[in-house]
Amino acid sequence: MSTLFSPLSLGKLTLKNRVAIAPMCQYSADNGAATEWHRIHLGHLALSGAGLLIIEATAIEPEGRISPADLGLWSDETERALAEVLHSVRQYSPMPIAIQLAHAGRKASTHVPWEGGKNIPSSAGGWRTFAPSALAFAEGDETPLALDAAGLQRIRDGFVAAARRTDRLGIDVIELHAAHGYLLHQFLSPLSNRREDAYGGSLENRMRFPLEVFDAVRAAFDPSKPVGIRVSATDWVEGGWDVEQCAAFAQELKKRGCAFIDVSSGGLSPLQQIPLKAGYQVPFAEHIRRASGMPTIAVGLITEAEHAEEIVASGQADMVALARGILYNPRWPWHAAAKLGGQVDAPPQYWRSQPREAKDLFHLTLPGKG
Template sequence: MSILFSPITLGGQVLDNRVVIAPMCQYSADAGRATDWHQIHLGHLALSGAGLMFIEATAVAPEGRISPADLGLWSDETEAALAHVLQSVRRHSPIPIAIQLAHAGRKASTEVPWAGGQSIAPASGGWQTVAPSALPYAADDTRPAALDEAGLARIRNDFVAAAQRAQRLGFNVIELHAAHGYLLHQFLSPLSNTRDDRYGGTLENRMRFPLEVFDALRAAVPGDTPVGIRISATDWVDGGWEIEQSVTFAQELQRRGCAFIDVSSGGLSALQKIPVGPGYQVAFADRIRRETGLPTIAVGLITEPEQAETILASGQADMVALARGMLYDPRWPWHAAAELGDQVDAPKQYWRSQPRAYKDLFKPG
C-alpha cells in the first residue's frame, strides 16, 4: 500500500487516505448564502475519492468577506443554505468534510477575481474594512479601521459562533484561516501590525489575538472535533513574518491542542517575491512537522502522484492538499491510486468506468 492512500487519524476523525481537497473560493454565494453552484461544485468533488474535502474559506461576519459574493456562516439564513448543500452531498458521498473559517480583514471588500479583484470603496457599494492597524494592503485601497478592544471581542465571538454553527452542521474538521494576508495573518506580521498595545510589537504580542481566537474556537466545539489552522509560513518579504516565527507560533498551537497545520505562504504584501516551483512550500511543512510534532498538510504545486508519495514517504508532511489541480482533474485521486497501484473509494454508479488495466482500482462496496 502507498502512504498516500493509507489512513490517518486527526483527533476523533479517521481519514481513509491523505489526499486533501484544499479550500477554494468560488465567489458564488448570495449574501453569504450557499447556492446551487456550491451543490454542483462540492457534489462532484465529493465523488473524487479524496480523504478529506474542505469547502471554501467561509466568512464569520459580513465585513469579513473578501468579496460580496463570498460564502458566509454568520446567521440562521447562511447556516440553512449551507445545510441544504451538505445534506445533498452527504446523501451520495461518505467523504469527511471540513470548513475553513475566515475573516479577510483589510483584504475584504473587493471585486471578484474575474471582475479585476480591486478594492471596492464604501461609497461604491463596498464596506469599511478592519485590521490590526490602519494600514491598507495597497496604497489606493480604503484605509482600514484599526480594531479596538471591543472590535477584537466581537470578531473573536464571531469565530466562536461560526464554529458552533459548523458543529451543528456536522462538519468533521474545522480549520482556522490565519494565512494569505487575511485578518489573523495581519496580526502576526510586523508589516501589517504596528500596534503599541498588548496585541502588537513583540512576537508574543503579535501572536496573542490569533491564539486567543484559536483557544476560544477550540473550547467552543467538542474535544474530539479536530481543529487545525492554515498559516502562511513566510511573507516572502524582508522584515516580515518568516519561518522561524511560524515554528514558534506552531509550538504554541501544539500546546493548545491544535490537530494539524496546513502550511501555505505569502499573501500579505504586494512586495512579496515567491520562488514558485513544484512543491515550493513543502520545506516549510517539513520544518514545522520536525520541530513541533504536529501533523502537517503540504500544499502548493503538488501535481503528480509520485511527487505526493515522495513528500509523505520522506516524512516532509502527513497529508498533501490540491487546489487548482483538483479543479482541473476532479478525479485526481483515482488516477493517483491507479499510478501507485492502490485502491480508492468510488460511487457504485461509476464502478463500470475503471479501465481494464486497473480492474481492481475501486474498493469493493
C-alpha cells in the same frame, strides 16, 4: 503499499488517505448563503476519492468577506443554506468534510477575481474594513479601521458563533484561516501589525489574538472533532513573517490542542517575491512538522502522483492538499491511486469506468455505512 493512500488520524478522526481538497473560494454565494453552484461544486469533489474535503474560506461576519460573493456562516439563513448543500452531498459521499472559518480583515471588500479583484471603497458600494492597524493592503485601497477592544471581542465572538454553527451542521473538522494576508495573518506579521498594545510588537504579542481565537473556537467545537489551522509560513518580504516565527506559533498551537497545520505562504504584501516551482512550499511544511511535532499538510503546485507520494513517504508532510490541480482534474485521486497501487472510495454508478489493469482500484463505501 502507497503511503499517500494509507490512513491518517487527525485526533479521533481517521482519514482513508492523505489527499485533501484545499479550500478554494468560489465567489458564488448570495449574501453569504451557499447556492446551487456550491451543491454542484462540492458534490462532484466529494466523489473524487480524496481523504478530506475542505469547504472554502467562510466568513464569520459580513465585513469579513473577501468579496460580496463570498460564502459566510454568520446567520440562521447562511447556516440553513449550507445545511441544504451538505444534505445533498452526504447522500452520495461518506467523505469527511472540513470548513475553513475566516475573516479577510483589510483584504475584504474587493471585486471578484474575474472582475479585477480590486478594493471596493465604502463610497462605491463596498464596506469599511478592519485590521490590526490602520494600514492598507495596497496603494490606493481604502484605509482599514484599526480594531479596538470591542472590535476584537466582536470578532472572537463571531468565530465562536460560526464554530457552533459548524457543529450543528455536523461538519467533521474546522480549519482556521491564518494565511494569505487575511486577518489572523495580519496580526502575526510585523508588516501589517504596528499596534502598541498587548496585541502588537513582540512575537508573543502578535500571536496573542490568533491564539485567543483558536482557544475560543476549540472550546466551542465538539471536543471529539479536530481543529486545525492554515498558515502562511513566510510573507516572502524582508522583515516580515517567516518560517522560524511560524514554527514558534505552531508550537504554541500544539500546546492548545491544535490537530494539524496546513502550510502555505504569502498573500500579505504586494511586494512579495515568490520563487514558484513544483512543491515550493513543501520545505516549510517539513520544517514546521519537525519543530512542532504536529501533522502538517503540504500545498502548492503539487500536481503529480509520484511527487505527492514522495512528500508523504519521506516524512516531509503527513498530507498533501490539491487546489487548482483538482479543479482541473476532479478525479485526480482516482488516477493517482491507479498509478501508485492504492484504493479509493467511488460510487457504484462509476465502477464500470475503472481501467482493466486497475480492477481493484475502487472501494465501495456507502454514506452512513462506514
